[in-house]
Amino acid sequence: MAGPQGNSMLGSLGRLTELRQRIFFVIGALVVFRLGSFIPVPGVNPDAMSSFLNQQGGLLGMFNMFSGGALGRFSVFALGVMPYISASIVVQMMGAVLPSLQQLKKEGEAGQRKLTMYTRIGTVGLAAFQAFGIAVALQKQVGAGNIPVVYIPGSGFILSAVIGLTAGAMFLMWLGEQMTERGVGNGISLLIFAGIVAGLPAAVMHTLTMANNGELSILRVFMVIAVVLGVTAFVVFMEKAQRRITVNYARRGGGRQGYQNQTSHLPLKINMSGVIPPIFASSLIMFPATAAAWIGTSNKSHWLTSLTTALSPGEPLHDVLYAAMILIFAFFYTAIVFNSQETADNLKRSGALIPGIRPGRSTANYIDGVMTRLTTVGAIYLVLVCLVPTFLQNAWHVPFYFGGTSLLIVVVVVMDFTAQIQAHLVSHQYENLLKKANLRRN
Incomplete structure (x- = not known):
């Protein structure tokens, strides 16, 4: 049976309405991200695309992992948030070199809004460029059994791929900004985190299957965990x-x-x-x-x-x-x-x-x-x-x-997310102490 102190703690947690809403918003946004990673861009053979990525690896494999397998399915979220990250880094670097951007950094909130606008414009350009390059390159690629990755190559496929992938990258940029503003933690980092972790269960099952079949010794499995x-x-x-x-x-x-x-x-x-x-x-x-x-x-x-x-x-x-x-x-x-x-x-x-x-x-x-x-x-x-x-x-x-x-x-990302939740809890406790102090004075 819980004592008065336990009931007080539960009541305090129940009053954390804002933090609870922020966490639910983050969870809902991550669900939208995962659902969108399964919406394909028309014109691509998914089996051939998957086998092609398995053969190539390299940069495409890294992007596929960061996007939670969206690139392997060639979904509208195939580019992930990498165009936004690249644009943000370029704007930051240019801000250390160009005097005009340095001045914007000193103008406070108004200057930050302009830098954000430049970042968004750069994201659109990078996403369109990457989408065009991927669409053109995929038209000449084949998967296992020499099956073409693209059903009907041509300008129609390139146009639909550029529009779909660019729109998906812009939506993820907006979703990440909303998660940062209305949720807990950095939204863009949480999207990358979700993309990476999405493939972890399948990898764990694959490792356990190899250990069960004798392809991987139990000792090595424990060594990997260690x-x-x-x-x-x-x-x-x-x-x-x-x-x-x-x-x-x-x-x-x-x-x-x-x-x-x-x-x-x-x-x-x-x-x-x-x-x-x-x-x-x-x-x-x-x-x-x-x-x-x-x-x-x-x-x-x-x-x-x-x-x-x-x-x-x-x-x-x-x-x-x-x-x-x-x-x-x-x-x-x-x-x-x-x-x-x-x-x-x-x-x-x-x-x-x-x-x-x-x-x-x-x-x-x-x-x-x-x-x-x-x-x-x-x-x-x-x-x-x-x-x-x-x-x-x-x-x-x-x-x-x-x-x-x-x-x-x-x-x-997990450390940052945990630290921000703790900051919200400390802030809530501090507000409660101020309220109690004011009541005692009155």
């Missing part, structure tokens, strides 16, 4: 890790006390760039491999076939280039999203001082040096997380569904 749990724990630890720089604030005290020093901290994350470096590195390194595979298949070119093999995951050239690109993008993107000089100026304006460091340029140089060391550690961490699953697949020959990038995305 590695997955270990990598997940490592990702959680590194994503929460911070370097806290001590900061002193000089405050005017009352009476004869004069100025009083108050100590605080400037938290700096180890992985400031998030999951952007692995996503960019994967896209750039897999694009030439996929293009070479398509062209090589059509023209029967041996050197293109060799290039495709060399750039396949698990090959030394692929792993070296992948690691190098992650390192480069980690430093590049961190430099875009974090400005040490701006941080130093903000500290100076608020009367803050790092002990032993002069305000202004010296503080900026100190923070920049700390961020350089943190980014080095964060970049190495990203390389390890992204390459461990590849080494696992090659060494043990196990069907490991999660790649490093997808595992990183899943963990980070």
Whole structure:
């Protein structure tokens, strides 16, 4: 039988109407996303398309996983949210280079609306370009048994594919923005998370079937589970890790006390760039491999076939280039999203001082040096997380569904979603305390 405290807690949770509505909205939006991933674009043989993707892999395989299998079914959501993510990253990068966009970033909400408009326009252009390229390329492809992927190639199929895929990408962009505004967490990240997790049950069943048939030993299954749990724990630890720089604030005290020093901290994350470096590195390194595979298949070119093999995951050239690109993008993107000089100026304006460091340029140089060391550690961490699953697949020959990038995305999204729910709960408890305090005063 629940006591008064338990009934109070249940009653408090029952009053969380807003949070409950936000969670239900997120669930409903994810259901719409999954239903839309089964609405096909006319003119494509689904069986031939599926077998073609299984043969190719590469960039198409990664996109198919991020879209929850929508590309394999060639549905209206086949492009997923990748055009929107690419457009957002391009706008952010251009904002660090073009003075006009830098000025918009300083104009507050009005400037942000213009940047959002530019991102949406870029999403339309990228989605239409990608849809056109995929439609044209698919007309020449065949699946298992030399069955054509497209029933009736021609301008009619290209037009319908471009319109359908572009409209689907724009709808997902709108759906993600609505989830961010009316739900909990980042909507675009939740859509990617749903796409990745959608294929997990089938992968688990496939692994269990292999173990049951003797194709995979029980020991290796437990070793895979242990590695997955270990990598997940490592990702959680590194994503929460911070370097806290001590900061002193000089405050005017009352009476004869004069100025009083108050100590605080400037938290700096180890992985400031998030999951952007692995996503960019994967896209750039897999694009030439996929293009070479398509062209090589059509023209029967041996050197293109060799290039495709060399750039396949698990090959030394692929792993070296992948690691190098992650390192480069980690430093590049961190430099875009974090400005040490701006941080130093903000500290100076608020009367803050790092002990032993002069305000202004010296503080900026100190923070920049700390961020350089943190980014080095964060970049190495990203390389390890992204390459461990590849080494696992090659060494043990196990069907490991999660790649490093997808595992990183899943963990980070779950952490962000949990943190925002906790923030809503803390906010609700704080409001209850204020109400009780006001009632006591009255």
